[in-house]
Amino acid sequence: MDLALSGKVAVVCGASRGIGRATASALAQEGCRLVLAARGTGPLDALAEELSRSGVEVEAVGVDLTSEAGPQTLIGRALARFGGVDVLVNLVGGSSGGSFEANTLADFEQGFARNFWPALKASKAALEALIRSRGAVIHVGSIWGREAGGPVAYNVAKAALVSLTKAMGQDLAPHGVRCVGVLPGSILHPGGSWDRRLKADPEGVTRWMKQEIPAGRFGTAEEVAHVIAFLASERASWITGSVVVVDGGQSRMF
Template sequence: MELGLEQKKVLVTGGSKGIGKGIASLFLDEGAEVAIVARSKEGLEQAQKELPGVKMIQADVTKEAARVQAFEKFQQTFGTVDVLVNNAGKSDGRNVEETALGEFESAMNMNYLSAVHFSKIAYDVMKQKQAGSIVNISSIYGREAGGKPSYNNSKAALISFTKAFADEAIKNGVRVNSVAPGAILHPNGNWQKRLQENPEKINQFVEREIPGGRFGTVEEIANVVVFLASAKASWVNGASVNVDGGQSRMNM
């Protein structure tokens, strides 16, 4: 499908590995101009080797000043922003009783507040030209119970923010959506670690919990993100799209 993303200026947070790198790669394949933000210099340099043409921005997105500086660097490089993908995130903690308050705060800062702030900054530019797309990477566990509470809470907040902001931003030509992945297998992810540690248990999980019968791939997430960012999804706004092989148990 011709998505019309040639020369679009795209910023992907958490883009040096895993889902973020896959998203950046597909945008590059579509002819977009892409910058990735990540904390690790080594990770960025490795990603640049694998993604010729991608621009690197080193920043700790949990810090407000660093987010501002990262976006300013993006603007200096590209002059504008057409697409923002808020992918940076982490999953820490245990059950509620055993998870320190600081871990809840840390999860909200990384998974939620960084996306809110980047969205507000990018929107200031997008609304001036009455065009743009913001895609937030949430999780099916932001839509239903399961997984680690600190992670789930922050992703639920992100889905709620997506809908609230979408209703505001569409009035100025900017669409805001989220993609909710299920269990995705990639070399840097938690599922890969769990699979290596206990393959029998994880294979049983897949058989029991994922009707599709396997883990999802990075590319399958990226395909949906790139579509949502394109004009082909012009009437999709405020949506949270499950990409999970049927794993989610919700009716919506």
């Protein structure tokens, strides 16, 4: 299937590793022009160089998207380089663990600072451009935004992202802008959180994985990235305000 993404400008927030890196590669394969963001510039610049060697037009932006000015700076760079934004993929996020009793108020604030505000601020910063292009926003949440268990300060921020997806989908539909959530299950990739946990406790984590994930393996970053590319494309034109679970059957909810 031709996703008809060729020439579209895609901004990938959190692009130097894992699902974001795989998303950048998938969108590059579809012919997108890319604006890639992460804090650390080493791996980001290396990815940008690799992609531009294969003919992709790419702008790498070293920016902290949890900072006040970060999201606006990023979208400003996209507009300066390419003159518009067709696709915005929000992937910044992560968890530092903990139960309700263990998590302090500061942990909850941190959960929202990492997992919710960057996505909201980048969406606001790109809104005019997205309306002009009748574009698409993809928020990458987690199955844990809909389930009990796991680190609660992370879960509640990811739940808020699901709610934001619904609101943006409904409110922006009259402008032709779509918003879709992608909720991954446990994804293994080099340098990611499951990679670290697996190295720290190979037997325990493998046992947990076999018990919790029906397919008996972790998901890959590419398996999430391909879904993101499809949802960002016109081929998903009737999908908005909803979430797509990408978890190999791991979660309990549909």
